[in-house]
Amino acid sequence: MSLINVTNLTFSYDGSYDNIFENVSFQIDTDWKLGFTGRNGRGKTTFLNLLLGKYEYRGTISSNTCFEYFPFEVEDKEIITSDAVNKIFPEYLEWKLMRELSLLEVSEDALYRPFKSLSDGEQTKVLLAALFLKENSFLLIDEPTNHLDINARKLVSKYLNSKSGFILVSHDRAFLDNCVDHILSINRSNIEIQKGSFSSWWENKKRQDSFELSENEKLKKDISRLSEAAKQASDWSDKVEKTKNGTRNSGLRPDRGYIGHKAAKMMKRSKSIEDRQQKAIYEKSKLLKNIEDSDSLKLCQLAYHKSRLVELENVSVFYGSKIACKDISFTIERGDRIALTGKNGSGKSSIIKLILGEDMDYTGTFRKGSRLKISYVSQDTSYLQGSLTDYALNNDIDESLFKAILRKLDFSRAQFEKDISDFSGGQKKKVLIAGSLCEKAHLHIWDEPLNFIDVISRMQIEELLLEYSPTILFVEHDSEFCKNIATKNFEL
Known part of the structure; x- marks a missing residue:
């Protein structure tokens, strides 16, 4: 050791x-x-x-x-x-x-x-x-x-x-x-080490975040209450101090020593309250520094006029004399979230290409709804370059919504000024996913969308898909994601 x-x-x-x-x-x-x-x-x-x-x-x-x-x-x-x-x-x-x-x-x-x-x-x-x-x-x-x-x-x-x-x-x-x-x-705000698995670390983090949010809310109320109390004590002190000179034409001589003592006492109380307020503000400032921004995302999928979007019956796909996959039969119905699984090389990408409309040699029956709009996220990010503004313009998507989604996926504003080619692998994938979420489509097809993407963003994307239940066909090797999201599994 x-x-x-x-x-x-x-x-x-x-x-x-x-x-x-x-x-x-x-x-x-x-x-x-x-x-x-x-x-x-x-x-x-x-x-x-x-x-x-x-x-x-x-x-x-x-x-x-x-x-x-x-x-x-x-x-x-x-x-x-x-x-x-x-x-x-x-x-x-x-x-x-x-x-x-x-x-x-x-x-x-x-x-x-x-x-x-x-x-x-x-x-x-x-x-x-x-x-x-x-x-x-x-x-x-x-x-x-x-x-x-x-x-x-x-x-x-x-x-x-x-x-x-x-x-x-x-x-x-x-x-x-x-x-x-x-x-x-x-x-x-820091780096930390914990003993245990990822799941135990995540549970601890959620407990810590929950505690800090609760403490933060409590301290916010304390600061507001103490601020009001300090102001009242200060006002009382000023009023008492003014009575030292007595009321004009009253003929009365006030006890200045007593009044001065009372005003000083009020001022001391005001200072004590302010000290407690500053301490509460300091304690509050130590909270929430490691709470991740995981706001929910939004998805607007178009409604297709038929319940069945895609049908494959005994489909085999070929590359020349080589068979990519054989006798594939499944349907994509409106609202399905289908995990397309199988070993590497089993033909998943070939099926996706066929559905996307690429020129493929195949046998069997393949039907796709007329005027079906598909939003596609590919495995490849190597072609991405230029600014985010250019990407939005070239793909005819709303730039404000696109950047808002990226902000929720932990992009800093400084990142918006960089060329996409300089992004990390995970950030490039987020660009593709954010772009897909902005597209008006009847069907989303995502081919290994989570490669390089961090865990918290994966959980955000899961929550989105569960909340909006879009029709989606996806290939993904993250077993937790598949277990949480898929309504159907089709294994090649």
């Missing part, structure tokens, strides 16, 4: 007015299985890069630990997979690699095929196996689930649960629960 000590860490990117981290201090045990969570753009990958020594910073990060980062970059994907592993770790023992691949259910022949011929999931597993060959290192695992289907995620989480000594960045709640024993969270 060794420790990683972070003390008064402060960091900002060149040209940025705001610090990503400011005077942050905490301690990590290198035996922990540490889940790393926080909203998009908060600095998770930045912190991993600071551990790797990629940026200059103020403060100290002290450790005698060697760090390794996942995913590794395989520059030449044409090479044989075993050679790719050898470039990552030239001194590896083959029997150890075979042991790790066996645990990850990757066949031995994968090592002797070109790396590019492996599926995305197989590539992820091979690189994870190579990562865990590096003994005496603390591993920094950055979003390994993005190319894994539900079954592969279960397998990899079981694999990671058998290991220790890593930081795992993931937004998949079930995945984190299955393989971590501590949570490192980047909050709005």
